[in-house]
Amino acid sequence: MHFYELNMQQKLSALGVGQKGVILAIEDEELVLKLMEMGFLPGEEVVVEQIAPLGDPISVMVAGYQVSLRISEADAIVLDNIS
Numbered sequence: 001m002h003f004y005e006l007n008m009q010q011k012l013s014a015l016g017v018g019q020k021g022v023i024l025a026i027e028d029e030e031l032v033l034k035l036m037e038m039g040f041l042p043g044e045e046v047v048v049e050q051i052a053p054l055g056d057p058i059s060v061m062v063a064g065y066q067v068s069l070r071i072s073e074a075d076a077i078v079l080d081n082i083s
Helices: 032-037
Strands: 020-026 045-051 058-062 065-069 077-080
Touching: 020 032
Parallel strands: none
Antiparallel strands: 020 045, 020 077, 045 058, 058 065
């Protein structure tokens, strides 16, 4: 396996301010519909805008909207192409 073949998947909850990624999947079946209605769709880019002083909630930009998420919700969102 070559370096460029490594899988760069990560959870949204692990990103820092200014980091972004592309949504691959939502792993929590109970949250799928709620998050998709909020614009968290596969292929959509997400950027972390702010993190509260105690780490929860976080504010992200997705589909042209700024959305606040609990860390438990962000932990269900799997991203790719992290930068």
